[in-house]
Structure formats: structure tokens, C-alpha cells
């Protein structure tokens with residue numbers, strides 16, 4: 001497996017299959033392209049299925065064992081099933097989607113080899129949903145979640161971006177997954193970096209604190225050191241363990257000004273038009289794979305990994321063994337780049353508490 005200078009092995013890739021979308025979410029970073037896209041914008045040099053598969057075959061040679069298909073809206077690709085079917089067997093294939101095209105197609109995706117799906121759902125109320133996504137397709141998204149469950153894709157993760165407009169919906173979304181078998185919730189801290197609008201950001205530590213009080217159990221995930229809170233379904237018997245059947249899992253994705261998240265980042269990205277990218281937030285390290293042979297892609301992949309830099313890398317130091325780690329002193333200090341003073345200062349608690357488990 002290839003690793004960068006900071007000792008971060010690359011075990012996964014995120015492939016954006018298109019920058020087109022049928023929604024126009026107010027916050028959309030479009031996987032690092034920023035807010036340059038309009039809804040259903042014309043197809044712009046999308047990689048072909050052959051391009052995607054050629055890249056995945058190279059990544060598999062370097063022991064990359066998972067691929068996330070995303071976009072734009074990946075299900076706008078009519079050849080998605082073909083791409084998944086041709087994904088190397090050694091890779092787990094998952095997808096993040098707005099869910100509208102899952103009805104009628106979820107089973108074919110599973111047959112092709114899809115293992116997991118995340119569906120974006122920012123609210124439980126159609127009007128609130130429409131205000132965020134600038135779309136009226138709420139019912140269709142619910143049908144999409146059902147279709148994924150029926151096709152055997154449980155647990156389905158619901159992705160919710162937490163920002164000024166949605167922060168108030170968090171408690172009902174948490175109850176929703178605690179009460180519904182097969183659903184999990186992923187709360188994603190709003191990232192203003194590529195979108196602007198820093199005034200929309202909220203203090204994600206308040207959400208951590210609130211969930212910490214409600215949770216029966218908290219785990220740390222190896223990827224990004226993300227925290228997972230296991231929430232009890234209030235109707236479940238008291239003696240029951242909180243797992244997929246007697247409660248819900250809520251995971252927090254909190255990359256903003258979080259060097260610990262970046263220190264545990266193991267994925268390289270590919271843009272819809274075939275550029276390799278070391279970090280979601282950077283566009284200064286793009287490397288095109290257009291028209292390349294496999295040998296050239298191999299070399300470009302090596303270069304991309306070698307040049308990866310954690311976005312908040314300035315808060316890392318070398319320890320006594322010469323390995324990079326996040327500077328503990330930083331973890332006790334407030335705000336890193338809160339330049340305009342418009343949002344609360346983040347407070348970091350410095351990592352894994354005693355007794356927490358660790359998963360994947």
C-alpha cells in the first residue's frame with residue numbers, strides 16, 4: 001500500500017462520476033469543485049466507464065481496497081451498473097447519492113456488486129427538505145431509501161449536513177434512526193471552504209456534547225478518527241444492548257479545522273473529468289489521467305500519494321520516533337482560522353477517551 005510523507009496509507013479512493021445533478025443544494029461543495037455547477041449542467045468531459053475501470057485496476061494493484069462513487073449525482077450515469085460490475089473484486093464498492101433514482105434501480109446495483117449506500121436526507125419535513133435541496137423530490141428520496149433497504153443494502157446511512165438551516169432538525173433525525181431498523185445517521189459538519197458563507201457554520205462540538213449525553217456507547221472509527229454514538233430506541237427493553245436492532249448509530253464527520261481528522265485521512269480522490277486529487281479541499285495538486293496508459297496512471301497515482309499533505313498539516317509535528325502526529329498543544333488551543341469572528345470558536349477534546357472501542 002502506498003503512503004504519503006505523513007505516514008498516511010492510501011486504502012481507499014473516492015471517484016466522482018459526474019458533476020451533473022438534479023438537485024441544487026444550497027451548501028453543495030460538489031466533491032471539491034465548489035459551487036460552479038448548475039443543476040443538470042451539461043456533461044463536461046466525464047470519464048468513460050473504461051477510464052474509471054482502468055484507474056480502479058491500477059488502484060487495486062496498490063492494495064486500495066475500497067471505492068466510493070459520488071458526484072454530482074452518480075446515479076445520473078446510465079453506465080453506473082457497468083462500472084460497479086467491472087470494479088475489481090478486491091474492492092468494496094459503495095455510493096453516496098441523493099436517492100431519487102434508487103427506486104427501480106437499487107436491485108440492479110446490488111446485483112452488480114454495490115455493498116453500501118449513503119443517501120442524503122437533510123430533513124424529515126418536505127418543505128424543510130425543499131428549502132435545502134431546492135427540489136421537491138422529498139417523497140422520491142424516501143422511496144429511494146426504502147428501495148435500498150428492500151434490495152438488501154441495510155444499514156443505509158442517511159447523510160445530513162449540519163448547518164444554520166438544519167441544526168434544529170438534528171434531534172428528530174436522531175430519533176428517526178433510533179426508531180428505524182436498518183437506518184444510520186451521518187451528521188456532516190458544513191464545510192465552508194469551497195462554498196463561502198462561513199456564517200452558515202455551527203459549532204459541531206455542541207452536537208458531540210449533546211449526543212455524548214444521549215448515547216449508551218461511543219466508538220471511534222479508524223477512518224478520520226470519527227466518533228460514532230449508539231443511541232437507544234426509547235421503546236426498547238432496558239436490558240437490550242444498543243445495536244442495529246434496538247437503537248441507532250449516529251456518526252459525526254467533522255473535518256473543519258480538525259487536524260486529527262486529516263491525520264487519519266486515507267483516501268485519494270478522482271474528479272469526474274479524470275484528475276487525481278490528494279485532498280478534497282485542495283485544487284493545487286490536480287493531476288490529469290486523460291489519455292494515459294496504465295503505466296502512466298501508475299506513476300501519476302504514485303506522485304499524487306507522495307505529494308499528499310493534510311489540509312491542517314501545519315498542526316502536526318514529528319514525535320520522538322520521527323513519526324508525524326497531531327501536536328497535543330494545538331488540541332488545547334482554540335480557533336485556528338476563525339478569521340472573521342463570525343462563528344463560535346471550536347474546542348477540541350483531544351481524541352480517544354478511555355473505554356472507547358475502535359472500529360474499521
Ligand SMILES: Nc1nc2c(ncn2[C@@H]2O[C@H](COP(=O)(O)OP(=O)(O)OP(=O)(O)O)[C@@H](O)[C@H]2O)c(=O)[nH]1
Pocket residue numbers: 031068070094096118157159188191253255265267280281
Ligand atoms: N474534508 C473532508 N470531508 C470529507 C471526507 N470524507 C467525507 N467527507 C465529507 O463527508 C461527506 C459524506 O461522505 P460520504 O461519501 O457519504 O461518506 P464517507 O465519508 O465515504 O463514509 P462511509 O460511507 O462510511 O465510507 C463528503 O461528501 C464530504 O462532505 C474527507 O476525507 N475530507
Ligand SMILES: C[S@@+](CC[C@H](N)C(=O)[O-])C[C@H]1O[C@@H](n2cnc3c(N)ncnc32)[C@H](O)[C@@H]1O
Pocket residue numbers: 021027028029030031070071072073074096097098118119120159160161188189190191192195
Ligand atoms: C457532493 S454530494 C454527492 C453525492 C450525492 N449527490 C449526494 O448528495 O449524496 C456528497 C455529500 O456531500 C455533502 N456535502 C455537500 N456540500 C457540503 C458542504 N458544503 N459541507 C458538508 N457536506 C457537504 C452532501 O450532503 C452529500 O452527503
Ligand code: SF4
Pocket residue numbers: 021022023024025028029030071072073098120133
Ligand atoms: S444532491 Fe449532492 S451533488 Fe447534488 S446538489 Fe445536493 S449535495 Fe450537491
Ligand code: SF4
Pocket residue numbers: 255261262263265278279280281282309310311312
Ligand atoms: S486531508 Fe483533511 S481536508 Fe483533505 S481530504 Fe483528507 S481529511 Fe479532508
